[in-house]
Amino acid sequence: MSDYILEFNNVTKEFPGVLALNDVSFKVRRGTIHAICGENGAGKSTLMKVLAGIYPHESYSGSINYNGEELNFTVDSIQQAIEKGIAIVHQELALIPQITVGENIYLGREPAVKGIINWNKLFNDTKLLLEKHNLDIPFAAITGDLSVGKQQMVEIAKVLSENAQVLILDEPTSALTDSEVDTLMEILDNLRNQGTTCIYISHKLEEVFRIADDITVFRDGAVVGSKPTSEVDNEKIIAMMVGREMTERFPPSTRMPSETLMEVRNWTVDSTEHHGWKAVDNVSFSLRKGEILGIAGLMGSGRSELVLSLFGEYGKNREGSITIEGRQVQNRSAREAIKNGISLVPEDRKRMGLVVEQSILKNISLPNLDRFASFLSINKHLEIQECETIAKDMAVKTPTLHALVSSLSGGNQQKVVIAKWLMSSPKILILDEPTRGIDVGAKFEIYKLMNDLTSQGISILMVSSELPEILGMSDRIMVMHEGKLGGIIDRSEATQENIMAMATGLN
Numbered sequence: 423m424s425d426y427i428l429e430f431n432n433v434t435k436e437f438p439g440v441l442a443l444n445d446v447s448f449k450v451r452r453g454t455i456h457a458i459c460g461e462n463g464a465g466k467s468t469l470m471k472v473l474a475g476i477y478p479h480e481s482y483s484g485s486i487n488y489n490g491e492e493l494n495f496t497v498d499s500i501q502q503a504i505e506k507g508i509a510i511v512h513q514e515l516a517l518i519p520q521i522t523v524g525e526n527i528y529l530g531r532e533p534a535v536k537g538i539i540n541w542n543k544l545f546n547d548t549k550l551l552l553e554k555h556n557l558d559i560p561f562a563a564i565t566g567d568l569s570v571g572k573q574q575m576v577e578i579a580k581v582l583s584e585n586a587q588v589l590i591l592d593e594p595t596s597a598l599t600d601s602e603v604d605t606l607m608e609i610l611d612n613l614r615n616q617g618t619t620c621i622y623i624s625h626k627l628e629e630v631f632r633i634a635d636d637i638t639v640f641r642d643g644a645v646v647g648s649k650p651t652s653e654v655d656n657e658k659i660i661a662m663m664v665g666r667e668m669t670e671r672f673p674p675s676t677r678m679p680s681e682t683l684m685e686v687r688n689w690t691v692d693s694t695e696h697h698g699w700k701a702v703d704n705v706s707f708s709l710r711k712g713e714i715l716g717i718a719g720l721m722g723s724g725r726s727e728l729v730l731s732l733f734g735e736y737g738k739n740r741e742g743s744i745t746i747e748g749r750q751v752q753n754r755s756a757r758e759a760i761k762n763g764i765s766l767v768p769e770d771r772k773r774m775g776l777v778v779e780q781s782i783l784k785n786i787s788l789p790n791l792d793r794f795a796s797f798l799s800i801n802k803h804l805e806i807q808e809c810e811t812i813a814k815d816m817a818v819k820t821p822t823l824h825a826l827v828s829s830l831s832g833g834n835q836q837k838v839v840i841a842k843w844l845m846s847s848p849k850i851l852i853l854d855e856p857t858r859g860i861d862v863g864a865k866f867e868i869y870k871l872m873n874d875l876t877s878q879g880i881s882i883l884m885v886s887s888e889l890p891e892i893l894g895m896s897d898r899i900m901v902m903h904e905g906k907l908g909g910i911i912d913r914s915e916a917t918q919e920n921i922m923a924m925a926t927g928l929n
Contacts, residue, residue: 427452433484439821460640463831474510475503507587519566524548664863672894679713691737701727716896724905763849783823833864
């Protein structure tokens, strides 16, 4: 038996106007964890969709050898891949929220006799599967009631139940807590010891170096290099990904915040999920013109609830005041917040920020139709002209604005979200996890854009779970703890240690 379970040979795939995979060739060793890195749009996910049967053989050229035989998936190719022992955990959840964890895991494969499902066996099998892999998930819980992190673990459990020989994980930790990441690493280590081969796609290089045996780097649809992890380091991988040495993670800033633009006083918001619980509790802060105010805190600290409520899209029984340029505002809805000069780039861009099956053009123009409207009609020429200008300014990589947003990489989707809100000419831009699921090169572009916006006088509220990002981009840092304000400190005084002390209530 060959040491290699997979061999990609000159795989090439095109979409209209885009060469997604360009003569891709590399090998994957049996029983290892093989990481694939690269910027958004580099071709990583496209290749995995080819491997998992989502794109059938006739849609690409080249070949993939699996266990010594060429894969030739045709009709019902996804099911053929599963039957061969190849399974994929997608970055986006594909669960039915209204049914239980067990039903989701065994959906379409329920144990049944003469068409009658054996529910006792289904839930017992689920319980045993979760215990085997040390997954702390209630097997009979309604899936939609679980946190996003727990739902991601259900997706992983679903694939584990299929006893795959090759397990593909596409950005598996984007919604996981640190403890859930640790659990996933233990699962992958155990699977490797049992002989399972894992292909691990991630932008988080610390995870890649923690778990991977080998790393293959993609750039612009082609393989730049494939190396054992022991032979490379962070700087080498980043240089391979972006095609240049990156001496700085964050662009230099000459920001000089000026007068106070917004004041929030005694802001209190009742939770919409938990009766009698305050999601935001008596929070006060100010935001200066041209400033980036970072908002840090642990998951569940109230960061997103704070910014969503300021935007008019979260909470009930809101108390306190918002003052912008000396004028008190209510922001009872997103429409009202936009009129008052606030725009929001949400944490979950696909669920709350985009209409993914609409074009780039329609997504950018959607909240800005008033700009193009003239009595019962839309000025199409003006709409296209202005959307093309801002898409170009944002460096959105696409052959045409008429392409569907779903065809874009994560980084380019994020640029579309930011573009549509910048067109509304905000005074205050709220960015909730602005670089989640985005590679290091695209992050740098977003950071440069943030600096450009503040130089134009726009103020930014930035929520982030990444402490290096908070420290690297904020002028001041506001820390949340259990819905309350843990403290506000200047960037020059901030360290990861004192931020974590405030985030955990120790300071």
